[in-house]
Amino acid sequence: MISTEREPEQAFAAPWHAEVFALAVHLNEAGHFCWAEWSGRFGKNLAGARSNVASGDGRQGLDGSEDYYQIWLKTLIEIMQEKGIVDLKTLDALKAQWIDAYTRTPHGHPVTL
Numbered sequence: 760m761i762s763t764e765r766e767p768e769q770a771f772a773a774p775w776h777a778e779v780f781a782l783a784v785h786l787n788e789a790g791h792f793c794w795a796e797w798s799g800r801f802g803k804n805l806a807g808a809r810s811n812v813a814s815g816d817g818r819q820g821l822d823g824s825e826d827y828y829q830i831w832l833k834t835l836i837e838i839m840q841e842k843g844i845v846d847l848k849t850l851d852a853l854k855a856q857w858i859d860a861y862t863r864t865p866h867g868h869p870v871t872l
Contacts, residue, residue, distance in 0.1 A: 776828045783835050791842050801834045 771777040787794060808830050809821060821827070839845045856872055864870045 772824055773828075776831075779828060779832050779835060783831070786835075786839070786844070791844060792838055797834070797838065800838060801831065804830045804834050804837075 771780070783797065786792065787797065805821075805827075808826065836845075836850065840847065857870070860872050861870050
């Protein structure tokens with residue numbers, strides 16, 4: 760018998776997409792910024808990325824997946840820095856910790872700090 764039930768579509772292509780989305784929602788709900796502020800900044804960053812592609816910087820066109828969340832992350836970092844939630848030194852240290860953890864983790868195992 761063939762099942763007529765469909766698998767639910769995955770909302771996010773990668774776990775970090777969901778995490779960065781959830782962090783933005785959490786910070787909004789905690790009152791750190793309003794959605795109008797967020798959408799204005801995100802729109803400018805998205806337009807800037809499209810402009811870079813159109814100017815022939817060697818990148819492929821935006822496809823609305825990984826690149827979308829990279830711009831989402833960029834926007835979130837900018838707002839968190841402006842609001843004093845995080846500073847660049849802390850972000851750089853955290854990134855270095857993740858890179859170290861990633862390179863030390865055997866293939867197929869979860870990466871943890």
